Amino acid sequence: MTRIEEFGWKGEVEPGLGRIVSAHGDYYHLVCNEQPSGEILARKKKSVFSYRKRVERQTSAAFVSSTRADENADLSTPITGDFVRFRYNSQGESLITEILPRFSHFERKDPTAKRKSQTLAVNFDTLFIMMSLNENFSTARIKRYLTLAEDMGGGEPVVVVTKVDLRQEGDEEFFEELRETVGDKARILEISSLTSEGMDTVMEYVKPGRTLAFIGSSGVGKSTLLNTLAGEEWAATQEIQEWSGKGRHTTTSRELVMLPSGAMVIDTPGIREIGMLGEQDEIRAKGTSSHRWRK
Ligand SMILES: Nc1nc2c(ncn2[C@@H]2O[C@H](COP(=O)(O)OP(=O)(O)O)[C@@H](O)[C@H]2O)c(=O)[nH]1
Ligand SMILES: [Mg+2]
Structure with missing residues (x-):
């Protein structure tokens, strides 16, 4: 080959x-x-x-x-x-x-239609729509992503709830709401890069020659999952680059990384908002008052 x-x-x-x-x-x-x-x-x-x-x-x-x-x-x-x-x-x-x-393409649309849409990821087999189980949790946002995913051509959307090690009592209600929103449009994975929970389900998509694209707000754990999949050696080089002041560790641009397994990941920079009209009104943010994740 x-x-x-x-x-x-x-x-x-x-x-x-x-x-x-x-x-x-x-x-x-x-x-x-x-x-x-x-x-x-x-x-x-x-x-x-x-x-x-x-x-x-x-x-x-x-x-x-x-x-x-x-x-x-x-x-x-x-x-x-x-x-x-x-x-x-x-x-x-x-x-x-x-x-x-492009055999698949995910676009962020400008709700005011003043600008052209912005292409966030292309030529992926699987689109990981990522959201973390803390203050970032919003079923409204997932709904918007899934609507945009309807126009992506090829590729399969998968909703990935990250940081499930932060699970608290009462969270089942949020998962219930999420399952209702997602319906049969996508599979939902529940993962933690910290404890490796759900990593076996991630590996089902990590196959030679296949491309995964990670999208989701800044801070949901995209780069951490990439580090986990790419292995310690790769993560170490990233840290050295951060050290040298190039700031590559915090993703500032899209990057396609070949994993040791032969699969590829496109990590995208954090998206503040993805063209969600009235997002602020719709969001049902989870635990905004108690910031549970501490480093
Ligand atoms: N508790 C917990 N924290 C995580 C997990 N994954 C990532 N984080 C933390 O979340 C923060 C943002 O992660 P990062 O991968 O940079 O997010 P990105 O902006 O989506 O690339 C970092 O402080 C990570 O250590 C996880 O599975 N559990
Ligand atoms: Mg990142």
Whole structure:
């Protein structure tokens, strides 16, 4: 199996195919079959993308009110998880020339529709919609995520309740409400990275060549779960980077991480709000007055 296939590519293998594992301004870190290292830094080809942007600008006014989320998505910007075509240059700058069709994509919509929707994750087999069992608990938010997930194309949504080691008396009521909200739209996992509770259910999705995307508010435990899955060695490098002041430990951008098991995780930065109209009114926050988790 070639490297690009190990990273989830299911189509025909040709030269110049890559998958974006991280983005750094105008530059993209790609994994690919091109040797010697099987990874390159590529820039997006300005002319192609700026042309597309121009066309979009000209047409957007006419169709913006009637488009669906995927049509409205920003296809001019490659993001982590994208499969792309690139023009290889062994001596100098390689250029991304095309974003290949996404088999799944999760968009955050702007409720006011003033801006285009924002693409949070692409090309995942499983979408972990994560929420922690503390002050972050909101069935209204989960409902909103699941509505957005209806437009994601492929991929399976899974609701993951994290930090269940913080379970308290009376929490069953919240789980009952959650089960009612979710219905048969998704499976619900209850996990703790601290005690490893429910980790066997997580492992059902951690399979070679498969991509998991983690979404959810900041602080729900996405990076901690990734650290747990990636193993101590990887977590240690992250801490060193934090030490060196680069602050990578607190996820500031999307990153695709290859796990020792051959599965991949796309960790997304925390989402403050995901385009939830009237979220503040709807939220039934759990235990806002008593902050139970202490480090
Ligand atoms: N009690 C408890 N705390 C957790 C668990 N997972 C993560 N945390 C804590 O929650 C905080 C936020 O975690 P982090 O992974 O950075 O969240 P992210 O913003 O979603 O990536 C950290 O202080 C973690 O130690 C868990 O399973 N149980
Ligand atoms: Mg994080």
